[in-house]
Amino acid sequence: MMASIYDLAKSGQLTKEHMANKEIIRDLNTIHPRTKLTPLGIAVWFSHVKVVKLLLNNGANPDGKDPTKVQNKDPSKDPSKDYDPVRPPLWVAAARSKKRVGTMTQLLLHAGADPNIVSTVDDNSSPLLAAVKTYKPPYLLNALVDRGANPDQENKHKETPREIAEARGDPDTIKALRKRKERSLGWLHWIGVIVSIVVGVVAWVNAFVVVAVVGAAGAATAAGPYVTHVIRRRFHMSGIFDEKVWPEKLKQPEPKEEFQKDAKDFIEENDLNKFFPSNDPFLQTVVDKATKLEANPDNTLDTKALTRLALFQPIMYCDDSGSMNEGNRVEHQIDIVERIASIATRIIPDDEGVKVRFINRNTEIMIYQRTLGELRQLMGQQAPYGPTELGTYLRSRILEPLVYQPLATNSLRRPVLVFIITDGCPQGEYPETLKQAILECGRRLEAAGYERTGKEEELINS
Structure with missing residues (x-):
């Protein structure tokens, strides 16, 4: 072919x-x-x-x-x-x-x-x-x-x-x-340019004279990075001279360095240091995978955003109430879960995944990158039934076992990100139940030393 x-x-x-x-x-x-x-x-x-x-x-x-x-x-x-x-x-x-x-x-x-x-x-x-x-x-x-x-x-x-x-x-x-x-540059600057080019050529000719190389590097640095490229293009220099001339801050960082810095900044800005100490192996794996993904032309996702997403444990809280039997709602829900899971598991360690939990089924599906193909079958095993008690079971099926219990034993490894995928409003419980469950979670986290960094309570009350 x-x-x-x-x-x-x-x-x-x-x-x-x-x-x-x-x-x-x-x-x-x-x-x-x-x-x-x-x-x-x-x-x-x-x-x-x-x-x-x-x-x-x-x-x-x-x-x-x-x-x-x-x-x-x-x-x-x-x-x-x-x-x-x-x-x-x-x-x-x-x-x-x-x-x-x-x-x-x-x-x-x-x-x-x-x-x-x-x-x-x-x-x-x-x-x-x-x-x-x-x-x-x-x-x-x-x-x-x-x-x-x-x-x-x-x-x-x-x-x-x-x-x-x-x-x-x-x-x-x-x-x-x-x-x-x-x-446009001043006359004094161009004097520096001329001097640096002359010294640079001398350094190139006398490539083995260390003093000349260092001197050229210093002169070119003083004259500015523009000079470096003039010399490079004209005399095709490389090696020690180029390395010395480039101001460190203008070197293009390796993708790995960029991802490490961005992840570190994001962790500090959002007070996630308790979860990710320095040299954390989980974080190192995420950065390594992000670097490989960024180099792959097949990838059209924002790798930096993926790196931030990978810091969280995603939990899909799915509506499996009776109203989901209407039309193609179940299929659409599975499509959404599949898409989110395929993205969220892209750069996390192989033994980490996305949790799927339901309102009425007391079961958990764990999705890994390698098992994405099994998701549709697993989610479609049982027909939807029952009411839409979103707040009641958010507390008992997700927050209690996955947040509050680990908090009590000081074993909360990653911050939790809950996606609620539903076809409508809560039914079968008090209207304020879902809102109160979310506010309670914020208060309990704050009491455990995880301070709020935004205006979540103000937003949810509005």
């Missing part, structure tokens, strides 16, 4: 001979259903520069759009919604590529890539926002801004490149986001 253009681009084995094959090239701009990447996008992901050039030279759309699948031909409507969801190659270069990012960015921009195109799959993040978030060097940010990238463009969460740079207090990134005229 002939390999597809997508697979050939992914492996870096696509050649001119392949491009002459009509069967292969007909999928030139086809979007992969899982990764939401075109052949160009997957080549950029894995930094196959030769393949990127080959695809662009043969008509690959630099924005990843498939012109054969235009959804909206009404000129009065938003043109950004004309095409199928896709991760644009320029966004991929900024957000996911690990090598030769500058080269691929230049190739894509030269081919006409839109510097403000967003990845609708990734919270409407722009290439510039992705570049800032992943600590790309100033010269790359300059290239995007000079081509029209907007440093004040918001994503789905109202984040902008400029706000993130300012929140970090990173002067080089802040400066790189300015227009070219506003970035």
Whole structure:
């Protein structure tokens, strides 16, 4: 069977001979259903520069759009919604590529890539926002801004490149986001640039003279990170010189470091330190799995959000009352549980899972990543029956055994996250029962030393 253009681009084995094959090239701009990447996008992901050039030279759309699948031909409507969801190659270069990012960015921009195109799959993040978030060097940010990238463009969460740079207090990134005229440098700075380049070349020529290398590094650092890249591009230097020149704060962190920092910050901000001490093996497993998932182009989930979700023990509290027999409610409920479970178990340890409990059945189903295929059969074993006493059984089937008893024995390992999946309002109990069960839980946790960090009681009383 002939390999597809997508697979050939992914492996870096696509050649001119392949491009002459009509069967292969007909999928030139086809979007992969899982990764939401075109052949160009997957080549950029894995930094196959030769393949990127080959695809662009043969008509690959630099924005990843498939012109054969235009959804909206009404000129009065938003043109950004004309095409199928896709991760644009320029966004991929900024957000996911690990090598030769500058080269691929230049190739894509030269081919006409839109510097403000967003990845609708990734919270409407722009290439510039992705570049800032992943600590790309100033010269790359300059290239995007000079081509029209907007440093004040918001994503789905109202984040902008400029706000993130300012929140970090990173002067080089802040400066790189300015227009070219506003970035102009003073004469004293350029003296430093010239000196650093000269000393850098001397260091390169005398590669084995340690003093020269260190001196060049110091001069280049003083002149700014921009100089480092001038020298690198002109003289193709690497090794000790590059390592010394890069200010540590501007190096792109490894994904593992990012996930560790984000998890640690989230734990501290939400007072979860009791659950996750330093060097916790559970947390280490979560970070390791998150790192692998982030490197997988098939993944379209927000890995950082998954890392935070993994800190909680998910419990699906499912309505199995008589009203669930109507229509396809049971099937829809199973679909919801299956979807949540498949996400919640993605990066937790293999022996951890999602608990499923019911209003009227005094049983528990434990779902692991490896047993997701059994969920539908297990949940459908018994027909729904009885009233909808949500609050009564929230207390007796979930809070008492899974929260209060572990609290009493100081054995609550993870914070609990309860999903209530129901088709309506509580029935068969006092109207306030569910509300009071939730408020009681808050009070008991607070009494046990788990202080509230938000306004839960105020919200639930409103």
